[in-house]
Amino acid sequence: MIGILLEEARRRTTGADLTYKSDETTTLELRGGRVSSARVALSHGVSLRVQAGGRIGIAGATDDDAQGLLSRALASAAAGEAGQLALPGPSVWPAVGTHVARAATATVSDLAAPAQLLRDRLGTERLRVAASVSRSLGSVQVANSAGLGAAYDVTTVTLRLEATRMHGDRRLTLLARRAGADLPPLADLERWVAQVRQRLAWAERQVDVPSRVQRVGFLPSTMEILLEPVQQALVGRAALHGASPLARRRGTRVYSPEFSLVDDPLVDGRPGSRPFDDEGTPCRPLPLIERGVVENLIYDLETATRVGTTATGHARRTTFGKAQAAFSNLVLSPGTASWAGILEAIGDGLLVEQLASAGSMNLAGGAFSRVALVAWRVEGGEVTGLAPEVTIAGNAHELLGRIVAIGEEQVWIGSRAAPTVVLDGVTVY
Numbered sequence: 001m002i003g004i005l006l007e008e009a010r011r012r013t014t015g016a017d018l019t020y021k022s023d024e025t026t027t028l029e030l031r032g033g034r035v036s037s038a039r040v041a042l043s044h045g046v047s048l049r050v051q052a053g054g055r056i057g058i059a060g061a062t063d064d065d066a067q068g069l070l071s072r073a074l075a076s077a078a079a080g081e082a083g084q085l086a087l088p089g090p091s092v093w094p095a096v097g098t099h100v101a102r103a104a105t106a107t108v109s110d111l112a113a114p115a116q117l118l119r120d121r122l123g124t125e126r127l128r129v130a131a132s133v134s135r136s137l138g139s140v141q142v143a144n145s146a147g148l149g150a151a152y153d154v155t156t157v158t159l160r161l162e163a164t165r166m167h168g169d170r171r172l173t174l175l176a177r178r179a180g181a182d183l184p185p186l187a188d189l190e191r192w193v194a195q196v197r198q199r200l201a202w203a204e205r206q207v208d209v210p211s212r213v214q215r216v217g218f219l220p221s222t223m224e225i226l227l228e229p230v231q232q233a234l235v236g237r238a239a240l241h242g243a244s245p246l247a248r249r250r251g252t253r254v255y256s257p258e259f260s261l262v263d264d265p266l267v268d269g270r271p272g273s274r275p276f277d278d279e280g281t282p283c284r285p286l287p288l289i290e291r292g293v294v295e296n297l298i299y300d301l302e303t304a305t306r307v308g309t310t311a312t313g314h315a316r317r318t319t320f321g322k323a324q325a326a327f328s329n330l331v332l333s334p335g336t337a338s339w340a341g342i343l344e345a346i347g348d349g350l351l352v353e354q355l356a357s358a359g360s361m362n363l364a365g366g367a368f369s370r371v372a373l374v375a376w377r378v379e380g381g382e383v384t385g386l387a388p389e390v391t392i393a394g395n396a397h398e399l400l401g402r403i404v405a406i407g408e409e410q411v412w413i414g415s416r417a418a419p420t421v422v423l424d425g426v427t428v429y
Contacts, residue, residue: 005066015051017144033119045319060320093275097268100182103155181269205385215349216426220411223418229366236299256403261289265328272328272415278317332418335406344381345405351376366397
């Protein structure tokens with residue numbers, strides 16, 4: 001279909017490109033170490049963009065009707081936005097691992113084994129352990145009328161864990177999520193077991209937390225609340241529409257010199273890894289924040305053309321949507337603080353492990369207010385017990401200028417790698 005579609009598009013347009021994606025996802029739900037349900041979902045689709053009459057049109061399809069898809073794209077262009085895109089030609093793609101054969105051929109028993117191991121290792125802790133495992137087998141193909149044609153395969157194995165135990169009248173739930181191109185290594189599972197046991201020991205004592213402005217340590221599982229406003233401000237489209245507080249501050253220091261952020265699509269085996277984006281632009285590591293200085297924003301072809309810059313290799317396309325700039329693997333550089341150093345830096349404050357999904361947040365401005373579902377009281381540089389469910393509030397842009405310490409160990413959660421970060425001036429109530 002793709003060859004026929006492009007050949008016909010060359011005759012009827014001044015330029016065309018497409019992205020074809022397919023996916024087969026197997027999902028297992030486990031309770032008590034046993035598989036309670038299993039399902040398989042299949043999807044595929046092609047997104048076509050055409051340039052005709054000085055305008056741009058898009059259309060998508062999940063069938064093999066090439067003529068119908070092209071007709072819809074041309075109709076979209078007739079009423080579409082004015083523009084002309086310089087489509088990328090053939091290129092030499094960077095090497096990056098996105099597919100692991102062992103994960104692709106894993107059986108249901110293979111996929112369930114990590115969750116069963118965790119159940120066995122934690123069996124003496126009086127925990128209720130639930131897990132879900134999903135294995136995605138995907139492929140991405142990009143082609144255009146400028147002669148580009150390239151494809152890569154993807155495997156993604158995602159393990160989600162939930163361990164629950166009652167402490168008095170309070171239910172303590174510990175969560176973990178790991179995603180990568182391969183099955184989770186034993187070292188990751190053992191690390192999580194040790195972490196759960198440590199948390200259970202901490203939770204034996206429940207302590208009060210004073211309402212005040214104080215130092216707070218954000219574990220990697222909670223860094224999203226600080227990084228999302230930064231990400232939003234670094235998207236070229238937000239800058240184009242005047243919604244980015246960072247767009248006019250490129251080349252200046254906005255955050256603490258301890259803060260460096262890179263988007264890296266060439267990390268082997270991570271969920272956001274890819275050799276090229278969904279428009280065929282080669283990918284490369286892109287420094288976003290370097291020692292507190294704003295260095296780069298991310299762009300797809302259309303937005304880059306509008307602001308007079310070059311695309312950065314960050315386009316994502318869905319079957320029925322237009323291309324949008326999106327991050328690949330976001331990597332927050334580690335610091336030098338050991339675990340003991342992190343606790344010492346907090347001093348008398350809070351260590352936050354899990355935040356409620358609901359709450360108030362201004363992505364553009366960075367202000368947030370969120371309930372800490374799991375947090376630990378730190379006194380004199382030592383964890384003294386489980387804190388009650390308190391609310392933490394602040395402004396991410398301001399707080400990232402008040403970094404006290406950054407941990408030396410990064411933890412990957414999905415497509416984000418981050419250490420623990422201690423910030424001064426967080427409101428807790």
